[in-house]
Each structure stands twice: as C-alpha cells, then as structure tokens.
Amino acid sequence: MDISPRLVDAVQTAQSEHIQLRTAGTGSKRQWLPGSGGQLLVTTEHVGIVAYDPAELVITARCGTPVKEIVSVLAQHNQHLAFEPPQFFGSGTVGGMVASGLSGPARPWGGSTRDAVLGVKLCNGLGEVLNFGGRVMKNVAGYDVSRLAAGSWGALGVLLEASLRVQPMAQSTATLSFEMDAAAANEYCRNLARSYTPLNAVWWNNNQLFLRLSGSAQAVEQKISDLGGHRRLSDQIWRQISDHDHKFFKATYSGGPDRTGHKLWRVITPPGAPLPEHYDVQNFAMEWAGGQRWWWHNDSARVQAYASEVGGWAHVKGEPQTVDETPGKYMLAIKQAFDPHGLFLSPMERGITHAD
Amino acid sequence: MAADKPQAVIDQLRTLLPDDGLITDAAGLKPYECDGLTAIREQPWVVALPETEAQVQKILQICHTHKVPVVPRGAGTGLSGGARPMRSGVVLGLSKMNKILDIDVQNCTARLQPGVRNLAISQAAEPHGLYYAPDPSSQIACSIGGNVAENSGGVHCLKYGLTVHNLRGVRVVTIAGEVLELGGPLLDSPGLDLLAVMCGSEGMLGIVTEVTVALLPKPPAVVVMLTAFDSVNEAGQAVADIISEGIIPAGMEMMDQLAVQAAEQFAHAGYPQDAAAILIIELDGAGEEIDSLAGMVSRIVDNAGATSIDIATDSSAQARLWKGRKSAFPAVGRLAPDYYCMDGTIPRHRLSEVLDKINQLSAEYNLPVANVFHAGDGNLHPLILFDSNVPGQLAATEEMGGKILELCVAVGGTVTGEHGVGVEKLNQMCVQFNSMEIEQFQRLKLAWDPDNLLNPDKGIPTLTRCGELGGMHVRHGELPFPEIERF
Incomplete structure (x- = not known):
C-alpha cells in the first residue's frame, strides 16, 4: 500500500506546526541505536515491492516493506542482498535497513548496504518528494545522495522508497571451524584475504575460528579439502551473528563470563590490525576478516585507546558513534541542507561533536 | 563582488609555489584549455600545480579569500568537460602529486596521491598477487583522483563495482582549507557517509589529496569469449539469460556492426565483420571452476542464437580480443x-x-x-x-x-x-x-x-x-x- 501522501502530509504539518519528527519502522534497531524525543512517524504501512526484474539485478521497494519479504522474494529467483542485512527479532523494514546502513558478516566480500543502494525516493524537511539515483547499476548524474542516505539514521528525511542492487546466490555454501587463538586466527585470515578464496564470512571468539565459503560447488569443495578444519552441519551461526542472536552478544548466558559493568564495544580497525595486549577470549570477537571487532569491557578508556592506537575507532552498541569536530561540522551542514528547519530528530546526530 | 583576476592572488601563489608550479603564459596554459571533451575550450587565467597537501590547502585559502573560482584537474582525460577551465579561474592541477605512498599487503589496500595513474596501482600491487579492480578505458593515463571525482567504472565493474565500491578512504581539502580525513583502510566510518557523497562529486565539494583503495587478489583463471549474433536483440537476450542463470561475468561488452567493423580495421582483433553484434564475455574464478563456467555460458549464448563462439584461454589471445574493444573509441574516430x-x-x-x-x-x-x-x-x-x-x-x-x-x-x-x-x-x-x-x-x-x-x-x-x-x-x-x- 502506498501511503506516501500521508507521510508527506505529516512532514508538511510538522513544518507548519513546528513539531519535530522521529521516523521509525518496526523499531527493530532500538538496541543498536535508540531514538528519542519528537513525534513518532511510523512507516510500516508504506509497503510493497514496486519493481523487481531478476535479470536486471535490481529491486525497488517502499520503506515499510519487511526485509524478510524482500529476502524471500529474491530467494525465489536464487538472488539475495549480498550485504546480509541484520534482521533483529526477525523484523525490520527496508527503510530501516537503508537508514541504519548496517551490514552483516559478508560485508568485506559482498559490500555494504550503502554499496548496494542504487536510488532513493525521499521526503526532505521541506516536505518535498525527491528522487535520487535510479534503478540502473551505473549512474553519476548529480551528487550521490542515495548512498549518503544509507546510514543517515533518518537525518536527511523520510526514505519513502529504495532501489537496491541484488546478487545471484552462490551455488554452494559451507561453514568450517578451527580451534585457534586470536593471533593465529588473525594471521590465518590475512593469508586467506591475500589469496583468491571463495571466502565470505569470518568469526572468531573464544579460541574458535569460523569461516564461511561461498561460490561454485567445485571452488567450495576444493577449498574445503585445502583448508581442512571441521565442516559444520549448519550455516545457522551466521544468521545468529548478523542478528546479534549469538550468545556472545548477550550480557549474560549460562556458563558465560561475568559481564557486570561491561559494555559491548564495536571497534572498527584496519583488518590486519594487531590485537589488544590483554583481552579475555570470551569477551572478544572478530568478524569482517578482522575489520570489525567486538569487545565486552568495563573500561571505556582502554577500548578507546586501543582503537586509536591501531588507527580505528570505537563506539558502544546502543550509543551513537562519536564524530570529530571538523567532519561533524560538514555533516551538520549537509543535514541543514536537507532539513533546514531541523524537523527530523536522528539519533546519529547525538554523536556529532558541536563546534560551539 | 570580488575583483576579476586579482593580482594579489598571482603574487601569493608565486610566493607559495616553485617556478614550475605556476603557469601564467599563454603557451603554457594551452594544454589546460580542455580535458578529453576537446570540443569545449577555454583559456584559464592561471594553472597552479601543487606538490603537497599543505600547498593545496594554501591555494584554496588564497582563492577563497579573494573569491576566485577553482577548477580541479587530474590527468585531463575526463570526457564531460569537468576540468574545462574558467577564464577568471585558477586550474588546480594535481599531476605533480603522483606518488604511491603505500601498498599495504596486510590490509590489502593502497594509499595514493591523487595524481597516481589508475594502471600504476595494479602494476605496483602485482608483485603481491593483488590488483585494483576498476579499469576505465583510459586507465593508462587517467589518475585515481579523477576516478574518485567521476566515480569511474570500466569494463569489469559489473562484477567488481565502480570506484565507490573499491574506495576505502580519502583526505579532502575543502574550499575553506580544512582537511577532512574520511575512512581509511577501514570498512565503516562514523556518522554520515561523507566518503560516499565525495565520490563522483566532480571536484565540486572538495579537493582530494590522498586516496586509499582496496586491492583484490588476482583471479587464478580467466577465460575470454568472443560471440557473434545476427541481431542486437539476440545478443541482448544472451546477456539477460547469462545473468538470470546466476552468472556474473567479470566483463560483458557488446558492440554493434559499425563499431565492430571500425575496431576490426583498427586493431585486427579477429572480430567477425558481418556480425550485427558481438558480445565479449570475460569469466574469472578458481582453476577448478572455470571450465564448467565457460561451458555453461557457451550453452546459454548458443541457445540465444550465437552464430559463432571463440574461447581464448591464453593471455595473449585474450589481450587481442580486448584490444578491439578497448580501442573502439579511437577506431570509430577514424571513420x-x-x-x-x-x-x-x-x-x-x-x-x-x-x-x-x-x-x-x-x-x-x-x-x-x-x-x-x-x-x-x-x-x-x-x-x-x-x-x-x-x-x-x-x-x-x-x-x-x-x-x-x-x-x-x-x-x-x-x-x-x-x-x-x-x-x-x-x-x-x-x-x-x-x-x-x-x-x-x-x-x-x-x-x-x-x-x-x-x-x-x-x-x-x-x-x-x-x-x-x-x-x-x-x-x-x-x-x-x-x-x-x-x-
């Protein structure tokens, strides 16, 4: 159902009545970054796949369309979203998927959410419905607003519709596991990354390394025999990691470490960055071939120091990412360009250091 | 309103840059009149050729203070006049900033100054078995800074993406002279994705002074197929059928009869000149999968009505097939x-x-x-x-x-x-x-x-x-x- 007139009307009303809005779908990403304040503008009724032609490798859907519906329609044609979007609680909408820009375990190989965005229809803070990008793979007409919208957490406007690049599913997938400490796993992943390997996910935690191979049957079988390891019967672990349903992501679980006073940090590092000097193997995890590390810790300063030492950055899950003053200034100027009256409350903006 | 061509700008640029870093004479300005879109020309006021980011910063600050327009320029191979100068403006040429700063084998990235040529990246990465995927036809000459400005593609971008998909980070100087470091050898960055909007912004948002790109492992096996069709429709159908079967070729290029004839006469690539259309298909992958992949694609194009299928497995035959396509523009230019x-x-x-x-x-x-x-x-x-x-x-x-x-x-x-x-x-x-x-x-x-x-x-x-x-x-x-x- 197309409810865009109602959504646009809500924006125009908010503008004339000086009300602030907070756009939301199902709220499935609250645990990742909660919004607050403003009047809720819910998009979940704005649903439907507007266009999908498997041979064109593009799908266009309204923002309230459930991600799982997209995933299932694509699967009927042996296609998928290569960035493996998280579907927390099995819910989540296309609008939330693009606005959060979160990518799953396949990110280093399948690209990010932003990489797959080809076009958006968005209602800006002036209540104008604008189209950027389109439904074609290559498009350099005008600034790339579509990809800027990915990860904008609703700061620029209401994403009414998105067109996404889709990919054929691999013929064959296999999950392998190895007993390995973190340093060995890091080195092992470096070597794999440098060689041509049908690798498309990596997870290390508690001295276990998991790899997912994905490609043609011949290439995957060959690699399994080259690498050895223990072949898992199920690929379920990747869904659990993507959706933070894996026990590592839970504050408490049976037999788990005491995490009293700990926060879950997400540390983005160069993939080959060295490990922290001290860490608890149960409280530390790596994915994205080492480029995304998770660390339960009770000392913020320690985590921050590690991130900056290795040339990365860190934030707590559930809290906004901190942005430095200079890039922050340009981000706020861009926000202002789309939303001159500051109608849209975005949780992302809380992380931007204000120059004043 | 600022004065037209203020002398103070020239004076300050002369103090800042070495003698060969500032061009003001008509003969020296001549090569900067246009880019690859040669039909549209203008003589710039001055050309500044900085060698460091600090100089870029200063040049922009000077121009900002005096409200003088700045036209950035890489290798000047652009085809849409993006580097066409302005009569009262400064051309900011980045050709002297052409050093490969680092090939980071550990993180599979390369850190580059903006004037580094596209092809030079893959050449530098080659000893490590790595390469830079986006390969515009002008890759011998075009620079990575220009590639970022245009979000350049190439014949392999169906499978490996455009510049934006292979770009990890940039350093940018804004017109106010502020330096932004966006991304790095990292897979995510905090806040709004400024890197995404910078890519393809045609030098209108900032000047890129450093670029970090992803390097990929070279595929061990490559096959190039030349297929001919009696109609463009059939060739188009073959393309749709290949993709519908779940195959993403590394490259898939079509040429119509006039382009085929021109390319053949120019490059002698062995293209069938009586074909209404040809399709060049490049497949890559692991050694053990390439034969069955090539077999599948052969069957698909055959069913779509291909009149001939030639498969090149050795690199010299492959290079010959690509040569025709890559020289299509100059070849057509001879007609x-x-x-x-x-x-x-x-x-x-x-x-x-x-x-x-x-x-x-x-x-x-x-x-x-x-x-x-x-x-x-x-x-x-x-x-x-x-x-x-x-x-x-x-x-x-x-x-x-x-x-x-x-x-x-x-x-x-x-x-x-x-x-x-x-x-x-x-x-x-x-x-x-x-x-x-x-x-x-x-x-x-x-x-x-x-x-x-x-x-x-x-x-x-x-x-x-x-x-x-x-x-x-x-x-x-x-x-x-x-x-x-x-x-």
Missing part, C-alpha cells in the same frame, strides 16, 4: 573527422527499443552512430560521427546527443553512467531532475562551498538554465518521446 561519445545508462531490457530509436535519430539527423555497450550494467556509449568543419554539424550532433540522453531518462535510465555531467550534460540534468531536486543538489553543494567557488559551473545546472531550456524540451506540454512508457 569520421570527429565523434561525440554519449554515456547513458538504461535498464537492459529496454536495449533494443533504445537502439531502434537511436537508429531513427541517426537517419533523421543524417549522422552515423556506432554503439559500444557495457552490456552487463546497461551503460551505453553511442558514438555519433560528424565533421565539425561542416557548418551546423556540431550543433546538430549536440542536439541529437541530447535527444539520446533524454531517451535514456525516458526509459528509466540516466544521462551519465560513468563520464560525469561536467559541462556537457548540464541541459540533460534539467530533464532528469526537477527543480526541487536541483535545488536540493545546490543546497548540498553550498553546505561545503558557501561561495560556490569549487568548479562552480559544472555538474548541476542553474534553474535559470533549465527554465530557458523548458521551451526546447517540452513542446505543447508534451514530454520528449511521448510514446515511451515511463516509470
């Missing part, structure tokens, strides 16, 4: 004194309809057209042949080219897939975007550059310009190509 290269992208299933329409326009304007097509991703390069010495032919060509781009928009595509808007496609931007969208682009630009000094006359048209064109594009309230179904 007429001038050619005009278009760059629309269309949804692939509209191909035959678009080519029919292009043929009609070709007959109507009496100007031959050769078509070269990145078939996998729908990016069409019609090359219009003309003679600029014949009065009126350049204007007729530009008008016809404009209509081809409007046609691309009408079928749900875009006026530029990879060459950029520059000065060339400003009019067609008025067709693709409405006034609210254009104003949104302008506000985005002013967020970075409030005085509109960075490449100010490129990329985004003014509403006045679009208004003046209104009469040309919309006659009696009808849109161009009213018979075509719209999205």
